[in-house]
Amino acid sequence: xxxxxxxxxxxxxxxxxxxxxxxxxxxxxxxxxxxxxxxxxxxxxxxxxxxxxxxxxxxxxxxxxxxxxxxxxxxxxxxxxxxxxxxxxxxxxxxxxxxxxxxxxxxxxxxxxxxxxxxxxxxxxxxxxxxxxxxxxxxxxxxxxxxxxxxxxxxxxxxxxxxxxxxxxxxxxxxxxxxxxxxxxxxxxxxxxxxxxx
Amino acid sequence: xxxxxxxxxxxxxxxxxxxxxxxxxxxxxxxxxxxxxxxxxxxxxxxxxxxxxxxxxxxxxxxxxxxxxxxxxxxxxxxxxxxxxxxxxxxxxxxxxxxxxxxxxxxxxxxxxxxxxxxxxxxxxxxxxxxxxxxxxxxxxxxxxxxxxxxxxxxxxxxxxxxxxxxxxxxxxxxxxxxxxxxxxxxxxxxxxxxxxx
Numbered sequence: 001x002x003x004x005x006x007x008x009x010x011x012x013x014x015x016x017x018x019x020x021x022x023x024x025x026x027x028x029x030x031x032x033x034x035x036x037x038x039x040x041x042x043x044x045x046x047x048x049x050x051x052x053x054x055x056x057x058x059x060x061x062x063x064x065x066x067x068x069x070x071x072x073x074x075x076x077x078x079x080x081x082x083x084x085x086x087x088x089x090x091x092x093x094x095x096x097x098x099x100x101x102x103x104x105x106x107x108x109x110x111x112x113x114x115x116x117x118x119x120x121x122x123x124x125x126x127x128x129x130x131x132x133x134x135x136x137x138x139x140x141x142x143x144x145x146x147x148x149x150x151x152x153x154x155x156x157x158x159x160x161x162x163x164x165x166x167x168x169x170x171x172x173x174x175x176x177x178x179x180x181x182x183x184x185x186x187x188x189x190x191x192x193x194x195x196x197x198x
Numbered sequence: 199x200x201x202x203x204x205x206x207x208x209x210x211x212x213x214x215x216x217x218x219x220x221x222x223x224x225x226x227x228x229x230x231x232x233x234x235x236x237x238x239x240x241x242x243x244x245x246x247x248x249x250x251x252x253x254x255x256x257x258x259x260x261x262x263x264x265x266x267x268x269x270x271x272x273x274x275x276x277x278x279x280x281x282x283x284x285x286x287x288x289x290x291x292x293x294x295x296x297x298x299x300x301x302x303x304x305x306x307x308x309x310x311x312x313x314x315x316x317x318x319x320x321x322x323x324x325x326x327x328x329x330x331x332x333x334x335x336x337x338x339x340x341x342x343x344x345x346x347x348x349x350x351x352x353x354x355x356x357x358x359x360x361x362x363x364x365x366x367x368x369x370x371x372x373x374x375x376x377x378x379x380x381x382x383x384x385x386x387x388x389x390x391x392x393x394x395x396x
Contacts, residue, residue, distance in 0.1 A: 032310075
């Protein structure tokens, strides 16, 4: 009986992956995407550079894998039984994601970088944006099934609405928000979608 | 008769102001706000640093004055006689402003910088955001006067809607837009505001 550890692909130790993940987030916060380096992340994580390259081939792949692993599960929608309840929960989750550290700084920085690098924009969409949207879409599909939204609802516009107002007011403008702001955003989206509330 | 040039405040030559303006925009595009310097702008403009400091006391004041001078007039709203027409024109103007160079790169870069510097965020709001919003608000007030919008319309949310969807789809996501995208954004906003179209 062969009792050796698996050969070929090296076994990736979860503790090292976790240390690298923390280091990537800290470097993104402090230095931004453009100045983040594999060297800097390895040093901060107390790991060798080979530990990074065993996991990801490039800096872009590493950063996006780390961001996706945290950001995508945050889009898992609540099932409250009503469109209003689901939307209110989704908008609140988006607001938390976009406005609290570390993402409140990391995302605007990545957006600025992506305006200079279309392939980075495409990679962000593929690894973070689309998986988040696929998860969140179930909210809207449940509402269509319940008859709360028209069957021909523009799902892409609906999903834009769930993030766009919060991003513009709270991230771009950094403007004050009323205590009932998230409720008002929810009502605005419901009207925009022509929802029939049950 | 005294024929000397005016004394006291120096006369600011428009040609030099124009050269400095071009240099500020070019440096913002190439280097971004953080790495832009008074030295770099002066060199690119072929002017002395004193020419800059006669006009503005700080880098922040200079950059925001240049951006406001171009951005604020772009928000001057069309008066097409209908809310739909006015909104469609405003949304198209916002899309042009946010998605074409130089602002398509400059604005995301400034947003990222402002997340690290609240006083920069406040200065952007005071010099660019609020003057733009004051101009654009006349659209909405005309529609209220015509009975197309409720008298208690949330003007701040309405103004957020005019930029938020375009910014999220076209700048943050850099996602494809349908040929009739701006029409669909206009319809979405009209529904969100509970407009009664005349």
